Amino acid sequence: MPVRVLLVDDEPLVRAGLRAVLEAQPDMEVVGEAADGAAVIPLVRRTQPDVVAMDVRMPLLDGIEATRALLRTVADPPKILVVTTFENDEYVYEALRAGADGFLLKRARPAEIVHAVRLIAEGESLLFPASVRQLAAEYGDGGGNRAARAALERARLTEREGEVLRLMARGLSNAEIATRLVVGTETVKSHVSAVLAKLGARDRTQAVITAYESGFVAPG
Numbered sequence: 614m615p616v617r618v619l620l621v622d623d624e625p626l627v628r629a630g631l632r633a634v635l636e637a638q639p640d641m642e643v644v645g646e647a648a649d650g651a652a653v654i655p656l657v658r659r660t661q662p663d664v665v666a667m668d669v670r671m672p673l674l675d676g677i678e679a680t681r682a683l684l685r686t687v688a689d690p691p692k693i694l695v696v697t698t699f700e701n702d703e704y705v706y707e708a709l710r711a712g713a714d715g716f717l718l719k720r721a722r723p724a725e726i727v728h729a730v731r732l733i734a735e736g737e738s739l740l741f742p743a744s745v746r747q748l749a750a751e752y753g754d755g756g757g758n759r760a761a762r763a764a765l766e767r768a769r770l771t772e773r774e775g776e777v778l779r780l781m782a783r784g785l786s787n788a789e790i791a792t793r794l795v796v797g798t799e800t801v802k803s804h805v806s807a808v809l810a811k812l813g814a815r816d817r818t819q820a821v822i823t824a825y826e827s828g829f830v831a832p833g
Contacts, residue, residue: 650679715740742784761826768811
């Protein structure tokens with residue numbers, strides 16, 4: 614089945630460019646477009662996308678609030694890929710905190726756009742881990758986030774689960790983690806699922822954000 618993508622950006626040229634890149638792929642389909650975050654929820658319900666590629670800054674409802682509303686309202690929400698002009702942007706980090714699965718620069722090359730959408734859809738690796746680490750170092754709480762620390766304490770991760778979380782934060786995929794730990798891929802998937810469940814995280818990105826903000830993993 615093709616990856617179904619919903620485009621949300623107030624710039625028609627950006628939407629047109631993303632549509633052209635994605636629809637050139639045999640395994641991708643653009644199922645709808647919107648010019649503002651306020652239209653996201655009804656469009657998601659109607660088109661049922663796998664991934665929402667959403668601008669972080671829009672006039673009525675920005676990508677951060679749209680992400681929060683989507684995750685709060687839709688029972689089985691799609692993956693959220695924030696599209697932004699600037700990489701080192703506090704808005705991007707707030708969107709990740711709100712529940713976005715990754716971000717993509719508007720100046721990205723076509724191959725990078727396709728790779729980002731595929732990676733987000735698959736959910737087995739962290740998109741741009743070095744950039745996420747840099748954002749956490751600049752805009753995170755330096756390990757002093759009480760909610761993150763409490764979540765980590767409640768999780769009571771095993772030694773192996775903690776090891777897997779650290780490798781997730783470095784951006785390793787399930788297959789790469791399996792090679793590093795000399796275990797099977799299915800074993801890694803089980804550990805990743807356990808980490809997400811214990812942390813109350815919906816995906817790898819949210820687990821890694823918690824790891825950084827609790828001080829469990831140093832972003833520097």
